Amino acid sequence: SARGETPSAMSSKSKDFQFENGQEVLAYHGPLIYEAKVSERVIKDSLEGSCKLKLYLLHYSGWNSHWDEWVAESRVMPINDETLGLQKERIKEFQRAHKRKQAGENTLAKKQKTVGEDSSLADVREALRLPHSMKLKLLEDWERITRERKLVPLPRAPSIAVLLDDFLQAKAKRSSHERLYGEVVDGMKSYFNQALSPLLLYKYERKQFRDLKEAQKAQPLAEIYGAEHLLRLYVKLPELLAQCRMQREHMTVLVSKLVELLKFLQANKSKYFVNEYEKPSEEYLSWWGSE
Numbered sequence: 001s002a003r004g005e006t007p008s009a010m011s012s013k014s015k016d017f018q019f020e021n022g023q024e025v026l027a028y029h030g031p032l033i034y035e036a037k038v039s040e041r042v043i044k045d046s047l048e049g050s051c052k053l054k055l056y057l058l059h060y061s062g063w064n065s066h067w068d069e070w071v072a073e074s075r076v077m078p079i080n081d082e083t084l085g086l087q088k089e090r091i092k093e094f095q096r097a098h099k100r101k102q103a104g105e106n107t108l109a110k111k112q113k114t115v116g117e118d119s120s121l122a123d124v125r126e127a128l129r130l131p132h133s134m135k136l137k138l139l140e141d142w143e144r145i146t147r148e149r150k151l152v153p154l155p156r157a158p159s160i161a162v163l164l165d166d167f168l169q170a171k172a173k174r175s176s177h178e179r180l181y182g183e184v185v186d187g188m189k190s191y192f193n194q195a196l197s198p199l200l201l202y203k204y205e206r207k208q209f210r211d212l213k214e215a216q217k218a219q220p221l222a223e224i225y226g227a228e229h230l231l232r233l234y235v236k237l238p239e240l241l242a243q244c245r246m247q248r249e250h251m252t253v254l255v256s257k258l259v260e261l262l263k264f265l266q267a268n269k270s271k272y273f274v275n276e277y278e279k280p281s282e283e284y285l286s287w288w289g290s291e
Contacts, residue, residue, distance in 0.1 A: 016043060021038055021040065033083070035079075039056075069135075124251070151278055152274060153277070161220065167261055192230065200236070208280075226272065241254070
Protein backbone atom coordinates (compact mmCIF):
# COMPACT_ATOMS: atom_id res chain seq x y z
CA SER A 1 0.00 0.00 0.00
CA ALA A 2 1.09 3.55 -0.60
CA ARG A 3 3.32 5.23 1.94
CA GLY A 4 0.72 7.91 2.71
CA GLU A 5 -1.98 5.43 3.65
CA THR A 6 -1.24 5.02 7.33
CA PRO A 7 -3.71 2.74 9.10
CA SER A 8 -5.72 4.38 11.85
CA ALA A 9 -4.02 3.21 14.99
CA MET A 10 -3.51 3.70 18.66
CA SER A 11 -0.18 5.02 19.92
CA SER A 12 2.04 2.32 21.33
CA LYS A 13 5.29 1.87 23.19
CA SER A 14 8.43 0.30 21.79
CA LYS A 15 8.12 -2.66 24.13
CA ASP A 16 4.92 -3.66 22.32
CA PHE A 17 6.88 -4.37 19.14
CA GLN A 18 9.41 -7.02 18.23
CA PHE A 19 11.17 -4.72 15.73
CA GLU A 20 12.37 -1.11 15.99
CA ASN A 21 11.91 1.79 13.60
CA GLY A 22 14.90 1.88 11.25
CA GLN A 23 15.79 -1.76 11.96
CA GLU A 24 17.04 -3.89 9.08
CA VAL A 25 14.89 -7.02 8.85
CA LEU A 26 13.89 -9.84 6.53
CA ALA A 27 10.31 -10.14 5.32
CA TYR A 28 8.19 -12.39 3.15
CA HIS A 29 6.94 -10.84 -0.08
CA GLY A 30 5.17 -13.54 -2.06
CA PRO A 31 7.13 -16.82 -1.94
CA LEU A 32 10.52 -15.18 -1.34
CA ILE A 33 12.19 -13.42 1.58
CA TYR A 34 13.69 -9.95 1.07
CA GLU A 35 15.82 -7.51 3.03
CA ALA A 36 13.82 -4.55 4.25
CA LYS A 37 13.89 -1.67 6.70
CA VAL A 38 11.14 -0.75 9.16
CA SER A 39 9.91 2.78 8.33
CA GLU A 40 6.93 3.03 10.68
CA ARG A 41 5.02 0.90 13.17
CA VAL A 42 1.45 0.96 14.42
CA ILE A 43 -0.85 -1.14 16.54
CA LYS A 44 -4.32 -1.16 15.07
CA ASP A 45 -7.46 -2.21 16.88
CA SER A 46 -9.46 -4.85 15.05
CA LEU A 47 -13.06 -4.08 14.15
CA GLU A 48 -14.44 -5.47 17.40
CA GLY A 49 -11.52 -4.23 19.46
CA SER A 50 -10.99 -7.79 20.65
CA CYS A 51 -7.46 -8.05 19.29
CA LYS A 52 -4.69 -5.76 18.15
CA LEU A 53 -2.76 -5.99 14.89
CA LYS A 54 0.92 -5.06 14.95
CA LEU A 55 1.75 -3.58 11.56
CA TYR A 56 5.04 -2.43 10.06
CA LEU A 57 5.61 -0.18 7.07
CA LEU A 58 8.50 -1.82 5.22
CA HIS A 59 10.81 -0.42 2.56
CA TYR A 60 12.40 -3.25 0.59
CA SER A 61 16.12 -2.67 0.05
CA GLY A 62 16.89 -1.70 -3.53
CA TRP A 63 13.20 -1.47 -4.46
CA ASN A 64 11.26 1.60 -5.54
CA SER A 65 9.25 3.11 -2.67
CA HIS A 66 6.14 2.24 -4.71
CA TRP A 67 6.53 -1.24 -3.22
CA ASP A 68 6.56 -0.02 0.40
CA GLU A 69 3.75 -1.77 2.24
CA TRP A 70 2.19 -2.37 5.63
CA VAL A 71 2.61 -5.97 6.76
CA ALA A 72 1.69 -7.98 9.82
CA GLU A 73 4.42 -8.81 12.33
CA SER A 74 4.14 -12.49 11.37
CA ARG A 75 5.75 -11.71 7.98
CA VAL A 76 8.80 -10.00 9.52
CA MET A 77 11.94 -11.75 10.79
CA PRO A 78 15.18 -10.66 12.43
CA ILE A 79 18.37 -11.04 10.41
CA ASN A 80 20.40 -13.96 11.74
CA ASP A 81 22.09 -17.10 10.44
CA GLU A 82 18.87 -19.10 10.60
CA THR A 83 16.71 -16.62 8.69
CA LEU A 84 19.47 -15.92 6.13
CA GLY A 85 19.64 -19.68 5.55
CA LEU A 86 15.87 -19.78 5.10
CA GLN A 87 16.12 -16.91 2.60
CA LYS A 88 18.68 -18.82 0.52
CA GLU A 89 16.61 -22.00 0.65
CA ARG A 90 13.52 -20.15 -0.58
CA ILE A 91 15.51 -18.73 -3.51
CA LYS A 92 16.73 -22.23 -4.42
CA GLU A 93 13.18 -23.61 -4.24
CA PHE A 94 11.92 -20.78 -6.43
CA GLN A 95 14.69 -21.32 -8.98
CA ARG A 96 13.97 -25.05 -9.12
CA ALA A 97 10.27 -24.40 -9.63
CA HIS A 98 11.04 -21.78 -12.29
CA LYS A 99 13.28 -24.22 -14.19
CA ARG A 100 10.57 -26.87 -14.13
CA LYS A 101 8.06 -24.31 -15.39
CA GLN A 102 10.38 -23.20 -18.19
CA ALA A 103 11.07 -26.79 -19.21
CA GLY A 104 7.35 -27.41 -19.49
CA GLU A 105 6.73 -24.23 -21.44
CA ASN A 106 9.53 -24.95 -23.89
CA THR A 107 7.70 -28.07 -25.04
CA LEU A 108 4.70 -26.00 -26.11
CA ALA A 109 4.59 -24.23 -29.45
CA LYS A 110 3.41 -20.71 -28.72
CA LYS A 111 1.43 -19.35 -31.63
CA GLN A 112 0.60 -16.04 -29.97
CA LYS A 113 1.48 -14.09 -26.87
CA THR A 114 -0.68 -15.02 -23.92
CA VAL A 115 -1.08 -13.81 -20.39
CA GLY A 116 0.67 -16.93 -19.17
CA GLU A 117 4.02 -15.22 -19.62
CA ASP A 118 5.80 -13.94 -16.53
CA SER A 119 5.69 -10.28 -17.59
CA SER A 120 1.93 -10.39 -18.07
CA LEU A 121 1.41 -12.19 -14.78
CA ALA A 122 3.29 -9.38 -13.07
CA ASP A 123 1.07 -6.83 -14.82
CA VAL A 124 -2.09 -8.63 -13.69
CA ARG A 125 -0.79 -8.96 -10.13
CA GLU A 126 0.00 -5.25 -10.03
CA ALA A 127 -3.39 -4.27 -11.46
CA LEU A 128 -5.24 -6.43 -8.93
CA ARG A 129 -3.12 -5.33 -5.98
CA LEU A 130 -5.43 -4.89 -3.00
CA PRO A 131 -6.05 -1.37 -1.69
CA HIS A 132 -4.81 -0.76 1.84
CA SER A 133 -8.25 -1.02 3.45
CA MET A 134 -8.83 -4.39 1.79
CA LYS A 135 -5.43 -5.68 2.96
CA LEU A 136 -6.47 -4.81 6.50
CA LYS A 137 -9.71 -6.74 5.98
CA LEU A 138 -7.66 -9.78 5.00
CA LEU A 139 -5.46 -9.39 8.07
CA GLU A 140 -8.45 -9.06 10.37
CA ASP A 141 -10.08 -12.08 8.74
CA TRP A 142 -6.92 -14.11 9.35
CA GLU A 143 -6.73 -12.94 12.98
CA ARG A 144 -10.35 -13.88 13.70
CA ILE A 145 -10.05 -17.38 12.31
CA THR A 146 -6.49 -18.49 13.05
CA ARG A 147 -5.93 -16.66 16.35
CA GLU A 148 -9.38 -16.18 17.89
CA ARG A 149 -10.80 -19.45 16.53
CA LYS A 150 -13.99 -17.82 15.29
CA LEU A 151 -15.90 -18.38 12.05
CA VAL A 152 -17.64 -16.28 9.43
CA PRO A 153 -21.36 -16.83 10.10
CA LEU A 154 -22.83 -18.79 7.20
CA PRO A 155 -24.87 -18.59 5.08
CA ARG A 156 -23.87 -14.96 4.56
CA ALA A 157 -26.32 -12.22 3.72
CA PRO A 158 -25.58 -10.53 1.43
CA SER A 159 -23.86 -13.40 -0.34
CA ILE A 160 -21.22 -13.16 -3.05
CA ALA A 161 -23.94 -13.83 -5.63
CA VAL A 162 -25.97 -10.86 -4.35
CA LEU A 163 -22.85 -8.66 -4.20
CA LEU A 164 -21.98 -9.50 -7.81
CA ASP A 165 -25.55 -8.92 -8.98
CA ASP A 166 -25.54 -5.54 -7.21
CA PHE A 167 -22.31 -4.67 -9.03
CA LEU A 168 -23.83 -5.71 -12.36
CA GLN A 169 -26.94 -3.63 -11.72
CA ALA A 170 -24.87 -0.58 -10.74
CA LYS A 171 -22.74 -0.85 -13.89
CA ALA A 172 -25.63 -1.61 -16.24
CA LYS A 173 -27.19 1.74 -15.39
CA ARG A 174 -24.13 3.67 -16.55
CA SER A 175 -22.62 1.50 -19.25
CA SER A 176 -23.40 0.13 -22.67
CA HIS A 177 -21.32 -2.96 -21.84
CA GLU A 178 -23.96 -4.76 -19.80
CA ARG A 179 -23.32 -8.09 -21.52
CA LEU A 180 -19.59 -7.85 -20.82
CA TYR A 181 -20.16 -7.08 -17.14
CA GLY A 182 -22.62 -9.98 -17.04
CA GLU A 183 -19.96 -12.35 -18.38
CA VAL A 184 -17.46 -11.14 -15.77
CA VAL A 185 -19.99 -11.61 -12.96
CA ASP A 186 -20.91 -15.11 -14.15
CA GLY A 187 -17.22 -15.94 -14.47
CA MET A 188 -16.46 -14.79 -10.93
CA LYS A 189 -19.30 -16.89 -9.52
CA SER A 190 -17.95 -19.90 -11.38
CA TYR A 191 -14.35 -19.20 -10.32
CA PHE A 192 -15.42 -18.91 -6.70
CA ASN A 193 -17.48 -22.10 -6.72
CA GLN A 194 -14.48 -24.01 -8.07
CA ALA A 195 -11.73 -22.32 -6.06
CA LEU A 196 -13.26 -22.22 -2.57
CA SER A 197 -12.55 -25.74 -1.37
CA PRO A 198 -9.03 -26.24 -2.76
CA LEU A 199 -7.68 -22.70 -2.37
CA LEU A 200 -9.63 -20.34 -0.14
CA LEU A 201 -10.38 -22.07 3.16
CA TYR A 202 -8.33 -22.10 6.33
CA LYS A 203 -7.99 -25.56 7.84
CA TYR A 204 -10.12 -24.39 10.78
CA GLU A 205 -13.04 -23.74 8.38
CA ARG A 206 -13.07 -27.24 6.85
CA LYS A 207 -15.74 -28.73 9.10
CA GLN A 208 -17.99 -25.71 8.61
CA PHE A 209 -17.63 -26.16 4.85
CA ARG A 210 -18.39 -29.90 4.99
CA ASP A 211 -21.42 -29.37 7.22
CA LEU A 212 -22.83 -26.71 4.90
CA LYS A 213 -22.27 -28.82 1.80
CA GLU A 214 -24.10 -31.68 3.47
CA ALA A 215 -27.04 -29.47 4.47
CA GLN A 216 -27.27 -27.48 1.23
CA LYS A 217 -25.98 -29.82 -1.44
CA ALA A 218 -27.59 -28.12 -4.43
CA GLN A 219 -26.86 -24.51 -3.50
CA PRO A 220 -23.91 -22.84 -5.26
CA LEU A 221 -21.16 -21.79 -2.86
CA ALA A 222 -21.33 -18.19 -4.11
CA GLU A 223 -24.84 -18.06 -2.61
CA ILE A 224 -23.57 -19.25 0.79
CA TYR A 225 -20.30 -17.35 1.29
CA GLY A 226 -19.73 -13.59 1.39
CA ALA A 227 -17.26 -10.79 0.77
CA GLU A 228 -14.70 -12.18 3.23
CA HIS A 229 -14.05 -15.20 1.04
CA LEU A 230 -14.39 -13.25 -2.22
CA LEU A 231 -11.51 -11.06 -1.06
CA ARG A 232 -9.38 -14.17 -0.54
CA LEU A 233 -10.13 -15.11 -4.16
CA TYR A 234 -8.69 -11.77 -5.31
CA VAL A 235 -5.33 -12.75 -3.82
CA LYS A 236 -5.34 -15.92 -5.94
CA LEU A 237 -6.72 -14.38 -9.14
CA PRO A 238 -3.40 -13.48 -10.82
CA GLU A 239 -2.20 -17.08 -10.66
CA LEU A 240 -5.61 -18.44 -11.68
CA LEU A 241 -5.87 -16.07 -14.63
CA ALA A 242 -2.33 -16.94 -15.69
CA GLN A 243 -3.55 -20.46 -16.36
CA CYS A 244 -6.06 -19.13 -18.91
CA ARG A 245 -4.53 -19.12 -22.36
CA MET A 246 -6.20 -15.84 -23.23
CA GLN A 247 -5.15 -13.21 -25.74
CA ARG A 248 -3.56 -10.20 -24.09
CA GLU A 249 -6.21 -7.69 -25.21
CA HIS A 250 -9.01 -9.88 -23.84
CA MET A 251 -7.17 -10.25 -20.55
CA THR A 252 -6.67 -6.49 -20.32
CA VAL A 253 -10.42 -5.90 -20.63
CA LEU A 254 -11.22 -8.62 -18.09
CA VAL A 255 -8.73 -7.29 -15.54
CA SER A 256 -10.09 -3.76 -15.90
CA LYS A 257 -13.57 -5.04 -14.99
CA LEU A 258 -12.16 -6.97 -12.02
CA VAL A 259 -10.50 -3.77 -10.82
CA GLU A 260 -13.88 -2.01 -11.05
CA LEU A 261 -15.44 -4.80 -8.98
CA LEU A 262 -12.72 -4.44 -6.35
CA LYS A 263 -13.35 -0.69 -6.16
CA PHE A 264 -17.09 -1.36 -5.82
CA LEU A 265 -16.40 -3.75 -2.95
CA GLN A 266 -14.13 -1.24 -1.26
CA ALA A 267 -16.65 1.59 -1.63
CA ASN A 268 -19.42 -0.55 -0.14
CA LYS A 269 -17.42 -2.52 2.42
CA SER A 270 -19.71 -1.64 5.32
CA LYS A 271 -22.60 -3.26 3.44
CA TYR A 272 -20.89 -6.47 2.36
CA PHE A 273 -18.42 -7.42 5.10
CA VAL A 274 -19.64 -9.06 8.29
CA ASN A 275 -19.15 -7.14 11.55
CA GLU A 276 -19.19 -10.04 14.00
CA TYR A 277 -17.52 -13.40 13.58
CA GLU A 278 -19.19 -16.18 15.54
CA LYS A 279 -17.88 -18.53 18.19
CA PRO A 280 -18.29 -22.15 17.08
CA SER A 281 -20.11 -24.81 19.07
CA GLU A 282 -18.45 -27.07 21.62
CA GLU A 283 -18.80 -29.90 19.11
CA TYR A 284 -16.86 -27.86 16.56
CA LEU A 285 -14.11 -27.07 19.05
CA SER A 286 -13.90 -30.75 19.97
CA TRP A 287 -13.44 -31.61 16.29
CA TRP A 288 -10.66 -29.05 16.01
CA GLY A 289 -8.97 -30.34 19.14
CA SER A 290 -8.88 -33.83 17.67
CA GLU A 291 -7.37 -32.71 14.35
